[in-house]
Amino acid sequence: MSKAKSLADLFQRPSLDFLMGAHDALSAQIAQDCGFPGVWVSGLGLSASSGLRDSNELSWTQVMERTELVADRVSVPALVDLDTGYGDFNNVRLVMRRLQRADVGGGCIEDKLFPKTNSFIGAGQQLADPHEFGGRIKAAKDTVGDEVFLVARCEALVAGRSMTEATDRCGGYAEAGADAILIHSKMTSPDEIVSFMASWDGRVPVVIVPTKYSKVPADVFERAGISVAIWANQTLRAAIRSMEKLCVALREQRTMLHLEGEIADLSQVFDLTNNAELELAKELYASHPAGSSLKALADDGGPAGNHLVGAGPTSA
Structure with missing residues (x-):
């Protein structure tokens, strides 16, 4: 079974499961050995472990080189943090082809502008036009089909936009071909996430990154209908x-x-x-x-x- 299919199956399970963040091949190996069914190749983790900021200072080719080391080291699938896709639809196509060749598992693209700013830094998060971002998603999916599991990450709530806009954006991204939606929040409570799930029609699975609301019990997410939660940067912070x-x-x-x-x-x-x-x-x-x-x-x-x-x- 390909790693993309393994990741797709993970998102379709009836109960909540977790991906563990990895910032290199060694941390990915530890996560696999500890029983996690997949890893999240963190953009923040790759950048910080290289002494760089999470602002696209690490080039996409450097990200791919480090990602390929992870894919070679572990047998579980990896979901790779691809930031904005490193440019327009054409850059996205190049990145997705590289993921496809490496049989990594999946990629996650967020609806912000290049160069991105980390979601937890500052208040001025600049979002992409939803139609332009939908084009990036469609280009990615048309390029690799089911050989790379594609997650569209919505930053509308992080940017202070309305719940209606967040839901509309995610619906459009699903229509463009995303296999799953990552809805992000920087609140310390799960209220935004639970509210989003109450309005989401469930057309594709939803994944979350509970960095700011990490103390919330897992059953809260499970009852809300979340498929996967990502511990995105905990291994990096523990190592530091x-x-x-x-x-x-x-x-x-x-x-x-x-x-x-x-x-x-x-x-x-x-x-x-x-x-x-x-x-x-x-x-x-x-x-x-x-x-x-x-x-x-x-x-x-x-x-x-x-x-x-x-x-x-x-x-x-």
Whole structure:
């Protein structure tokens, strides 16, 4: 089964499930090992872990390179935060083709203008014209069909627009071909989300990112009809806090005597990067006995490799 189909099936389950945010291949591997059925490749996470702001300072090709590392590392599907799609409909087509080739799973495009501003910074969120954004969604879907699961992210509530506008925008995005809708909110209560779901006709599944209302019990979302919730940046924030704590303590104590038990063993690092597979591969390939033909070449005067590639330059 393709990762896109796995992601589509996840969104169609009768009960709420979660995607865990990943900012690199290692955090994606940890999320998979802990049982999450998929990961969210966070634009904020990719940017911050690269020392950049979440304002499209990381290019789309850099995002794709890091995303492909995630896709190569884990077997679960990834939903990739594609910001605005990095331009107009044509940029979106290029990005979607790259996702398609990598068999990532899905992509999420938001209805803001390029370059984007993080949803939780400032009040001046500039939204795209809904018809123009609908064209981006249609271009994406026409380009990859069902080979990439497509989520349209609506920022109307974040930008202070009305619930009616949010519902209308999401309806238009679904008509344009979105497989699911992400409705975003920066309130600390779930009221906006619950209100949206009460007016949503359910034509496609809905996903949320409860960063600001993270303390709300999951059953509230489930009763409202939410299909998937994304813990978008918690692994990044946990890593920052843990690294700061270690650095401060080690700077003060100048020894790992009382700190070694607070960090992962090197063996866990090797397990996460699957070093055991490399050792097995070495046994299979690195010292494989030469076949009779290669052995005869080697015995005939030097390393077999020289005979295969030529012993040296010849005169013209």
